[in-house]
Amino acid sequence: MEANPDSGPADVDAMRLDVLRRAVEVYLKVAYPSGDYPESVRRRTTWAEGLAPHELLAKPPFERAGKTPGAQSPIFALRLGNLRYPHMKLQFQPWNNAEGLMLSVNTHDQVAGLDLAAADVDAFKHLQAENQHLKEAIEQAWEADGLPTFLNFLRTYIESRTEAEEPAE
Numbered sequence: 661m662e663a664n665p666d667s668g669p670a671d672v673d674a675m676r677l678d679v680l681r682r683a684v685e686v687y688l689k690v691a692y693p694s695g696d697y698p699e700s701v702r703r704r705t706t707w708a709e710g711l712a713p714h715e716l717l718a719k720p721p722f723e724r725a726g727k728t729p730g731a732q733s734p735i736f737a738l739r740l741g742n743l744r745y746p747h748m749k750l751q752f753q754p755w756n757n758a759e760g761l762m763l764s765v766n767t768h769d770q771v772a773g774l775d776l777a778a779a780d781v782d783a784f785k786h787l788q789a790e791n792q793h794l795k796e797a798i799e800q801a802w803e804a805d806g807l808p809t810f811l812n813f814l815r816t817y818i819e820s821r822t823e824a825e826e827p828a829e
Contacts, residue, residue: 674760
């Protein structure tokens with residue numbers, strides 16, 4: 661897939677923190693439908709005002725989740741969890757769009773080499789299925805709210821390529 665000038669990784673300081681705050685609000689509504697979430701999550705969603713993104717994101721509660729493959733752009737994470745699993749994360753990375761970022765959910769439950777007792781395997785698989793459902797619901801809610809997700813970017817890219825390839829009548 662060719663990247664167009666309005667896609668792909670961008671500068672950390674171009675990330676709009678108001679968009680990130682809105683993404684957190686939407687995430688929490690889906691992950692904690694009662695509106696009651698742990699104090700640790702409440703602390704993770706209270707950030708200093710007036711800092712540039714590179715300053716704010718360089719310290720807790722934000723985590724570095726890696727780098728964009730083939731680039732040096734960082735991927736950040738904010739551990740917000742859900743009702744049954746505290747390790748699910750909101751992930752975001754710099755992206756060359758109006759919002760300056762792209763959002764995703766990492767279920768953080770794909771544990772390689774996990775040695776579960778036979779009795780625990782079914783329960784863990786059930787948890788993974790619930791986490792996947794929540795991930796999809798959160799990302800769909802972001803899209804419905806006009807927030808930037810990879811699926812939205814991919815859909816727009818495919819539509820633009822299809823329109824460019826359609827023969828003129």
